[in-house]
Every structure is written in structure tokens, then in C-alpha cells.
Amino acid sequence: xxxxxxxxxxxxxxxxxxxxxxxxxxxxxxxxxxxxxxxxxxxxxxxxxxxxxxxxxxxxxxxxxxxxxxxxxxxxxxxxxxxxxxxxxxxxxxxxxxxxxxxxxxxxxxxxxxxxxxxxxxxxxxxxxxxxxxxxxxxxxxxxxxxxxxxxxxxxxxxxxxxxxxxxxxxxxxxxxxxxxxxxxxxxxxxxxxxxxxxxxxxxxxxxxxxxxxxxxxxxxxxxxxxxxxxxxxxxxxxxxxxxxxxxxxxxxxxxxxxxxx
Amino acid sequence: xxxxxxxxxxxxxxxxxxxxxxxxxxxxxxxxxxxxxxxxxxxxxxxxxxxxxxxxxxxxxxxxxxxxxxxxxxxxxxxxxxxxxxxxxxxxxxxxxxxxxxxxxxxxxxxxxxxxxxxxxxxxxxxxxxxxxxxxxxxxxxxxxxxxxxxxxxxxxxxxxxxxxxxxxxxxxxxxxxxxxxxxxxxxxxxxxxxxxxxxxxxxxxxxxxxxxxxxxxxxxxxxxxxxxxxxxxxxxxxxxxxxxxxxxxxxxxxxxxxxxxxxxxxxxxxxx
Ligand SMILES: Nc1ncnc2c1ncn2[C@@H]1O[C@H](COP(=O)(O)OP(=O)(O)OP(=O)(O)O)[C@@H](O)[C@H]1O
Ligand SMILES: [Mg+2]
Numbered sequence: 338x339x340x341x342x343x344x345x346x347x348x349x350x351x352x353x354x355x356x357x358x359x360x361x362x363x364x365x366x367x368x369x370x371x372x373x374x375x376x377x378x379x380x381x382x383x384x385x386x387x388x389x390x391x392x393x394x395x396x397x398x399x400x401x402x403x404x405x406x407x408x409x410x411x412x413x414x415x416x417x418x419x420x421x422x423x424x425x426x427x428x429x430x431x432x433x434x435x436x437x438x439x440x441x442x443x444x445x446x447x448x449x450x451x452x453x454x455x456x457x458x459x460x461x462x463x464x465x466x467x468x469x470x471x472x473x474x475x476x477x478x479x480x481x482x483x484x485x486x487x488x489x490x491x492x493x494x495x496x497x498x499x500x501x502x503x504x505x506x507x508x509x510x511x512x513x514x515x516x517x518x519x520x521x522x523x524x525x526x527x528x529x530x531x532x533x534x535x536x537x538x539x540x541x542x543x544x545x546x547x548x549x550x551x552x553x554x555x556x557x558x559x560x561x562x563x564x565x566x567x568x569x570x571x572x573x574x575x576x577x578x579x580x581x582x583x584x585x586x587x588x589x590x591x592x593x594x595x596x597x598x599x
Numbered sequence: 600x601x602x603x604x605x606x607x608x609x610x611x612x613x614x615x616x617x618x619x620x621x622x623x624x625x626x627x628x629x630x631x632x633x634x635x636x637x638x639x640x641x642x643x644x645x646x647x648x649x650x651x652x653x654x655x656x657x658x659x660x661x662x663x664x665x666x667x668x669x670x671x672x673x674x675x676x677x678x679x680x681x682x683x684x685x686x687x688x689x690x691x692x693x694x695x696x697x698x699x700x701x702x703x704x705x706x707x708x709x710x711x712x713x714x715x716x717x718x719x720x721x722x723x724x725x726x727x728x729x730x731x732x733x734x735x736x737x738x739x740x741x742x743x744x745x746x747x748x749x750x751x752x753x754x755x756x757x758x759x760x761x762x763x764x765x766x767x768x769x770x771x772x773x774x775x776x777x778x779x780x781x782x783x784x785x786x787x788x789x790x791x792x793x794x795x796x797x798x799x800x801x802x803x804x805x806x807x808x809x810x811x812x813x814x815x816x817x818x819x820x821x822x823x824x825x826x827x828x829x830x831x832x833x834x835x836x837x838x839x840x841x842x843x844x845x846x847x848x849x850x851x852x853x854x855x856x857x858x859x860x861x862x863x864x865x866x867x868x869x870x871x872x
Contacts, residue, residue, distance in 0.1 A: 388746050410750075417748035428743035430735075442747045445754075490747075 340399075341366040341498060341530040342387060347396035349382060356382050358554045360396070369524050369531040369544050373558075373576065374551035380534045381425075383551065384502055387532070388422050389413050400498070418446055420498040421491025425506065427483040429475040435462070435486045436471035442493045461489040465519060481512035488519065492527075499523065501533045505540050517543045538579065550576070633830055640753045641760055655758035663724040663759070664766025668773060670723070675715055675774035679703060679781025682711070687790050696790055700800035703782035708809045709868075712774040713767075714861055717820035720767060721853040725828040728759055729849035732832025733842040741833075760825045767821030768814040775813065812868045819864065820857050827853040 342364040349357040356379050364370045372380050385391045387398055389405050397404050400416055408416065429438045439458045443449060449457075462468050465485040475483060484504055491499055504520065505513035517540045524531055535541060541548070541562075548565045550558040550573060557572055558565060565573060575581070645651060686702040732755065735741050744751045779801055786792040831849035835841045 385742075390742055390745060414748040417746055420746070422743070422746040424739045424743055426738055428739040430740055430743075431738070441749070445747070445749050 339366040343399040345397045362559045368546040370547040371545040372534045378551040379554045421496040423487040423501045425502045427487035465489045656761040659762035672777040675778040676781040679778030680785045683782040683785040701804035704801040707778040708813045713816040717857040725824045725853045728828030729832040729846045733835035736835045763821035767817040771817035
């Protein structure tokens with residue numbers, strides 16, 4: 338199995354609080370990997386490090402064999418041209434139309450002519466099922482359409498890595514299912530590596546080939562979806578069964594918590 | 600366990616001073632990094648073949664400059680009238696009414712033109728910069744630019760800086776002109792001076808360096824207003840309410856800084872011109 342991304346000994350802090358505690362795993366090329374975990378387990382933090390928005394306290398992140406933790410901002414541009422990111426709120430530029438949003442990476446990084454770019458943009462919008470909505474502004478789009486436009490922009494430069502942060506969060510089940518289908522199609526058509534941060538069980542079962550599970554800043558599982566389903570780790574079992582985890586504290590610990598003596 | 604023997608209030612004072620000092624150092628560091636990269640992207644980067652976004656700069660010039668023309672001319676017109684009245688009140692005691700022209704002309708070009716313009720532009724554009732950048736930060740749009748390999752400073756901030764560096768001096772010239780017009784109209788209607796004589800007196804009293812020092816100030820104020828607005832916008836952490844707070848902070852801070860810089864320049868020009 339060829340690795341697209343390799344994270345080694347990653348330690349990260351917000352201020353003095355340690356968020357990720359020595360995280361090591363890799364993400365296979367050409368597959369869809371889901372990053373799972375409860376709220377506050379550090380999924381978004383991990384994603385922000387992998388896409389180079391934050392620098393870790395310690396550890397290395399290799400993308401296509403290049404250690405991005407040691408690259409300068411200018412060297413990072415080459416890496417970034419090969420990856421697309423969909424943010425949780427889509428993060429389209431509100432001052433630009435949908436078409437101009439999708440065209441933005443192309444106009445900034447290539448010297449293509451306006452008419453060529455127009456055609457590229459129309460192809461991308463068609464790909465995500467938004468043909469005809471190019472002239473609208475982001476504020477005129479529904480949540481699901483925003484996500485689709487965000488994916489079109491992320492795909493603008495034909496990246497070989499696509500990152501999606503909670504693509505179906507806050508959408509109704511039908512719209513969410515439509516997005517899942519789009520993600521599956523992207524992988525089939527473009528053979529790219531897709532990394533999805535998500536909680537949604539139904540969508541995990543449809544889109545994922547591989548899973549990485551975090552709990553309180555530590556990796557509790559990496560492996561294929563079949564391995565995940567077969568696992569008998571209580572945390573994983575309760576996550577997949579949507580059961581609240583057995584978090585009750587021992588009586589002594591409980592006393593410590595409320596008296597503040599630790 | 601060893602217990603600290605320092606009395607609590609003393610400890611708190613040290614703790615507070617230390618924390619304030621550290622966070623001050625932190626923001627100073629952020630500010631200097633920001634200033635450094637803004638100037639790099641504006642002046643050095645174009646030399647290496649990355650020209651600034653001309654169209655975006657023009658859009659910003661229209662927004663910050665052209666659209667401010669009515670308010671700037673209106674306010675400075677009235678200030679010109681008020682100045683002339685105040686000057687006449689003193690000067691008529693000496694029968695030196697014609698010197699109203701000198702006073703109005705010099706105070707406007709050297710001092711009030713740039714200051715008035717800067718205060719108005721802080722209120723209109725400084726706040727708009729903070730709000731725009733702040734809401735983009737809150738919506739992760741700035742992060743999105745970074746992940747697309749687009750430098751947000753070059754893309755968003757440089758056009759604003761270019762716009763204000765050009766428009767602040769231009770607006771100041773307009774303010775000077777309409778203030779002097781206000782003075783002329785007051786002098787010729789209420790003070791019984793002939794407009795021709797008033798204008799001639801104004802032209803004779805103004806040295807080119809009066810106008811020039813005013814324009815140098817205006818340029819500096821334009822840089823200050825842009826940097827403060829952008830800095831406050833980039834500091835937005837949470838959501839909409841933080842954007843509002845930062846917008847207010849941007850206006851307050853840029854007006855204070857404009858006055859401080861004005862004092863600095865006035866002292867400088869006092870000794871060196
Ligand atoms: N900007 C920040 N400053 C300080 N602490 C933060 C910041 N962002 C996140 N945290 C903290 O880091 C921890 C991990 O947050 P993160 O957003 O990575 O979790 P998550 O797994 O994405 O959760 P969710 O599923 O709710 O989005 C949380 O405890 C959060 O309080
Ligand atoms: Mg998250």
C-alpha cells in the first residue's frame with residue numbers, strides 16, 4: 338500500500354494545552370480515508386496541521402514524501418497547488434460569484450486565458466452538479482450548494498489530494514447522501530486521495546475505504562473499514578453502534594474531580 | 600510541599616504585570632511581522648515579478664477615496680468657515696482682517712486638512728477594513744486563501760494599502776481646497792473682504808512646503824489607518840460579535856495613532872523646515 342500522507346510523532350499545542358499527543362499514522366494513496374472521533378478529540382486540529390495551516394510543536398508530516406513541517410511558505414505553494422480543501426463552512430469568498438471563486442486558484446497560479454478558464458470553471462461546476470449557478474453569490478446558495486461549490490473550487494487545479502472537513506455536517510439526510518455520492522464519484526473518476534473528517538455514520542459506510550480514529554488526541558485505530566467493523570475495542574464498538582461510551586469514573590476519581598485534588 | 604511565602608496581593612501584582620507585559624510583547628511581535636510582510640508584499644515582491652493586483656487596488660480607491668469625496672469636502676468646507684470666523688473674531692480687534700486668509704490657509708494645509716481627512720477615513724475605511732478582514736477570518740476565508748497557495752496579504756491587504764497611500768493625499772488636497780473655499784465665502788459675505796483679495800492673500804501666504812508637509816502626513820496616516828484596520832481584522836478569533844468589537848477598536852486605535860503621528864510630524868517639521 339503506497340502512502341500519500343505520513344504523520345510521525347505529531348505533538349501539538351494551543352497555548353500550553355497539549356491537543357495531539359504523539360500521533361503517528363499514514364494515509365494510503367488513491368483511497369478515501371475518514372478521520373473519526375468524538376467532539377474535541379482533535380480531528381480539525383489534525384487536519385489543520387496536515388494542510389499546513391498550523392505548525393506542530395514536534396513531529397513530521399510527509400505529503401508525497403516531502404516533510405511539510407520544514408518547508409518555507411514559498412515552498413509550500415507547490416505542495417498546496419496539488420491539494421484542495423473544503424472547509425467546514427465552505428469558506429467561499431463572499432465578495433466573488435461562484436464562478437469567480439472556482440476560477441480563483443486558476444487565475445492566481447496559471448497564465449491561462451480568460452476563455453480557457455471559463456471552460457474549466459464550467460466543467461468543474463458541472464462535475465459537482467452546479468451548472469447554471471455560476472453567476473450566483475455565495476450568500477444566495479443553500480448549505481448543500483455551498484459545499485458543492487467549495488468542492489468545485491478545491492478541485493479547480495486538479496489536485497491529487499482532497500481534504501474535506503465535515504462535508505455533510507448540518508445538511509439534511511438527502512442532501513448529505515448527494516454529497517456522499519459526489520465524493521465516491523470523485524474518487525472513481527479522478528483516482529485521487531481523499532481525506533474526510535466526519536461523524537456521520539451512514540456516510541462513513543458509503544465513502545470510506547480506510548479509517549483513522551482519534552480519542553482525546555491519541556490514535557485509537559488505523560486500518561481498513563473491514564478491520565474497523567471487526568474491531569472489538571469498546572470505544573470503536575460504541576462509536577459504530579452510536580452508544581454513549583462508558584465514561585463513568587471510579588468513586589475515588591469522582592471524589593478527586595469535585596474536590597479538585599489531583 | 601513548599602508553600603510560597605509571598606503575600607497574595609504582591610504576587611497578584613507581579614503576576615498581572617508579567618502577564619500584561621508578555622501579551623504586549625506578543626502583540627508587538629505580531630504587529631511587526633504584519634508590517635514587515637505588508638511592506639515586503641507591496642514594495643519588494645513586485646520587483647521579483649509579482650505585480651500587485653491593479654484592478655483590486657482601483658476598486659479599493661473608489662471605495663475608500665472617491666466615495667469619501669462628498670463627506671470630506673462638506674466637513675472641511677464648514678471647518679474652513681468656522682476657522683475664518685474664529686480668526687476674524689481675534690483679528691478684527693487689530694484691524695488685520697485680511698490675515699484671516701493666512702490663518703485659514705496655513706492651519707488647513709499643514710494641520711487640519713490631513714487630520715480631518717484621516718479621522719473621516721478612519722471612520723469610513725479603517726472600520727470597513729477591520730470588518731471585511733475580520734468576517735473573512737471568522738468564516739475561514741483567509742485560511743482558504745492560504746490553502747489555495749494565495750498569499751492573503753498580497754491578495755487582500757496590498758490593494759488597500761496602495762489605495763489609501765494614493766487617496767489620503769488626494770482627499771487631503773480636496774479638503775484643503777474646500778476649506779479655503781469655505782473661508783473665502785465667509786470672508787467675502789460676512790467680513791466684507793473681496794474674494795479676489797482673499798484668494799491672493801491665501802496664495803501669497805502659503806509656501807509650497809505647507810502643502811507638502813500636509814501631504815506627507817496624509818500619506819503616513821493612510822499607512823497607519825490601513826495597518827490598524829487590517830491588524831484588528833486579523834485578530835478576530837470567534838464569530839460576529841468579535842468582528843464588531845475589533846471594528847470599534849480599529850477606529851479608536853487609528854484615530855489615536857493618527858494624532859500621535861501628527862504630533863510627531865509637527866515637531867519634526869517645526870525643527871526641520
Ligand atoms: N483555536 C483554538 N484555541 C484553543 N483551543 C482550541 C482551538 N481550537 C480547538 N481547540 C481545542 O482543541 C481541542 C480539539 O479541538 P478540535 O477542533 O480539533 O476537535 P474536533 O475533533 O474537530 O471536534 P469537533 O468534532 O467538535 O469539531 C478541543 O478541546 C478544543 O477546545
Ligand atoms: Mg472539528
